[in-house]
Amino acid sequence: MQRGSLWTIRNYRWWFLADTTDVLAVTVRSFAVSLLAWKVSHSEAVTGAIVALENIINLVMMPIGGAIADRCNRRRLMIIENTAGIILSVIFTVLVAANLLNTPLLIAVTAAYGLLVGLCGTANDAILKSLVPTEKFASAQAIRETRESVVGLLGGTAAGFLYRVFPWLPIAFAAVFYAAGQTATLQLPSQGRKAALKGGSSGPGTGGKPKNGTAEVITAQEIPQGQDPLHSFIRTLREGLAWAMSKKKFMAALAVGATVNIAFTAIVAGAQIYLIAQGTDSILIGLLDSGMGTLTLIGSLLANWVSSHIPTGKLIILSLAFDTLCFIPLIFFHSYTAVLISLSLMGLPLPSLNTGLYGFIFGKTPDTMQGRATAVFETAVGIFGAVTPAAIGPVLQLQYGFTITAVIAAVFAAVSLVISIATSLRTVPRPEKWEDADL
Numbered sequence: 518m519q520r521g522s523l524w525t526i527r528n529y530r531w532w533f534l535a536d537t538t539d540v541l542a543v544t545v546r547s548f549a550v551s552l553l554a555w556k557v558s559h560s561e562a563v564t565g566a567i568v569a570l571e572n573i574i575n576l577v578m579m580p581i582g583g584a585i586a587d588r589c590n591r592r593r594l595m596i597i598e599n600t601a602g603i604i605l606s607v608i609f610t611v612l613v614a615a616n617l618l619n620t621p622l623l624i625a626v627t628a629a630y631g632l633l634v635g636l637c638g639t640a641n642d643a644i645l646k647s648l649v650p651t652e653k654f655a656s657a658q659a660i661r662e663t664r665e666s667v668v669g670l671l672g673g674t675a676a677g678f679l680y681r682v683f684p685w686l687p688i689a690f691a692a693v694f695y696a697a698g699q700t701a702t703l704q705l706p707s708q709g710r711k712a713a714l715k716g717g718s719s720g721p722g723t724g725g726k727p728k729n730g731t732a733e734v735i736t737a738q739e740i741p742q743g744q745d746p747l748h749s750f751i752r753t754l755r756e757g758l759a760w761a762m763s764k765k766k767f768m769a770a771l772a773v774g775a776t777v778n779i780a781f782t783a784i785v786a787g788a789q790i791y792l793i794a795q796g797t798d799s800i801l802i803g804l805l806d807s808g809m810g811t812l813t814l815i816g817s818l819l820a821n822w823v824s825s826h827i828p829t830g831k832l833i834i835l836s837l838a839f840d841t842l843c844f845i846p847l848i849f850f851h852s853y854t855a856v857l858i859s860l861s862l863m864g865l866p867l868p869s870l871n872t873g874l875y876g877f878i879f880g881k882t883p884d885t886m887q888g889r890a891t892a893v894f895e896t897a898v899g900i901f902g903a904v905t906p907a908a909i910g911p912v913l914q915l916q917y918g919f920t921i922t923a924v925i926a927a928v929f930a931a932v933s934l935v936i937s938i939a940t941s942l943r944t945v946p947r948p949e950k951w952e953d954a955d956l
Contacts, residue, residue: 523649523657531704533660535595536641538698540668542602542691543634546609547571548676548803549687550627553613555793556684557620564790565910567623571631572903576896578635583643583892584753587885591640592707598637599699605629606692613685639895643888644705646879658876659821662868666814669864673806677799757889764956767890769940770878771897773933777837777870778902780929781863784844786906787922788856791913797853808857813864820868829873830937830945836866836873837934844927851919877945881956 523529547568554567586594609626612618649657679686761767785805792802824832843863846855882890912918912925937943946954 523653523660528705529649529657531701532641532645533664535599535698535701535705536661537664537668538694538701539598539638539641540665541672542606542694542698544668544672544806545676545679545687545694546606546630546691548673548806549680549684550623551789552680552793552799552802553618553623553684555790557618557623560910561790561794561913562910563620564793565786565906565908565913567620567627568786568790569904569907570624571627571634572899573907574628574631575635575638576899576903578632579639579892579896579899580757580889581892582636582639583757583888583890585636586639586643586888586891587757588753590707591644591888592702592705594637594640595644595702595705596699598633598640599695599702601633601637602630602695603692603699605633606688606695610685610688610692613688614683639888639891642879642891646882646884646887656821658872658880659817659824659868662820662871663814663817666810666817666864666868669806669810670814671807671810673803673810674800675803677801677803680799753889757886757893760886761890761893765941766945766956767878767894769936769942770874771894772936772940773833773837773942774874774894774898775901776929776936777840777933778898779905780840780844780926780933782902782905783909783922783929784847784863784926785860787909787913787919787926788847788860790906790910791851791919791922792853792856794913801853805857805860808861809864811864812861813867816865817868820872823869824872824876824948826947828946829877829948829951830943832869832873833942833945834934834937836870837930837937839866840870841927841930841934844923844930847923848920848927873945876948877951877954878956880948880951881954 550571551564551568554564558564558567605626612622612626645657676687679690761771788805789802792805827835840863843859847859878894879887879890909922909925912921915921945951
């Protein structure tokens with residue numbers, strides 16, 4: 518590993534492990550939930566609603582979670598999330614293994630996961646800025662995309678295999694992943710940026726004052742609070758929203774993210790529910806994630822190089838144009854092979870898109886605003902995508918339901934492309950010039 522790389526920062530490595538295990542827990546659990554929802558309901562509409570439920574609750578609670586992350590110790594929030602995740606996953610495992618699961622209980626458990634992730638999950642993202650200076654944020658995002666690709670490549674197939682063995686087994690593995698994440702989280706310091714960078718003396722930004730607008734991690738004790746804690750908390754939320762709305766590129770990225778998220782969620786969730794209803798084997802359904810993961814992995818290996826050679830704005834446009842074209846075949850072809858090929862190809866430009874879009878937005882966001890900015894962005898981007906499975910479920914029950922779903926997805930993908938071309942996002946430069954660019 519070359520001197521000055523992200524991997525020379527000890528606490529970045531611990532964060533990466535903690536974040537990765539969290540992603541693995543969510544991946545295997547979410548896959549199992551979709552299959553269990555069909556098992557207890559045998560309804561596309563109910564399955565879609567249950568699949569959507571966790572994300573809806575997560576995103577509704579995320580603004581509160583973001584404000585909490587900016588006011589409280591982020592490491593402590595990660596510890597709370599892992600602890601609760603272990604307990605909840607053990608309970609869920611017992612319910613499935615004992616054949617006690619029904620639709621109301623599945624809804625309750627799914628809602629509990631949504632509350633947990635919404636209130637505590639933002640801390641994982643918010644704490645990263647304390648470890649990575651602005652000029653390294655694109656690299657950090659590219660590494661993250663590679664990780665997501667590997668998880669996508671292996672997670673879906675593994676979850677499908679585990680479900681085939683025992684329906685409760687993916688949930689049990691989620692508990693194990695939360696436990697592993699807890700072990701990594703406990704290695705992180707609870708202090709601010711300077712402490713976080715200790716242990717990686719050759720890492721970027723080590724020692725001295727934070728550079729490139731990166732602020733100290735603010736703990737709960739350092740944040741000024743008024744006489745009325747509730748008033749102070751509400752003011753914190755308002756400040757985050759006002760800051761986000763004042764940034765033109767932030768709002769443009771938000772609009773792009775929201776529309777493309779609807780497109781992807783519609784086609785991915787729609788295809789999954791459609792194939793489950795057709796009686797497709799769980800392992801084959803898991804292979805859809807592996808197909809997309811394979812191409813996403815290839816794209817992630819290229820993302821860092823591509824993002825450093827192509828201006829970020831142009832890269833966003835090219836990525837969205839490619840994905841828009843990938844949606845069109847599914848309007849006409851509905852076989853498993855067609856779905857597998859189209860979904861796989863969609864994964865190729867995703868790392869470059871996310872590296873550019875998320876890397877620029879959060880690389881330019883001050884550390885003191887990371888929690889709230891993350892919450893505003895992900896809530897606004899995700900809320901429409903979160904309700905999409907619930908909306909798509911009834912559509913899939915119609916004649917030509919999957920065709921209609923594919924048309925909806927293609928239209929929203931095209932809208933995201935138009936927004937990226939028509940707004941100031943197209944002017945975002947390469948990462949080495951982000952420091953001088955306006956947000």
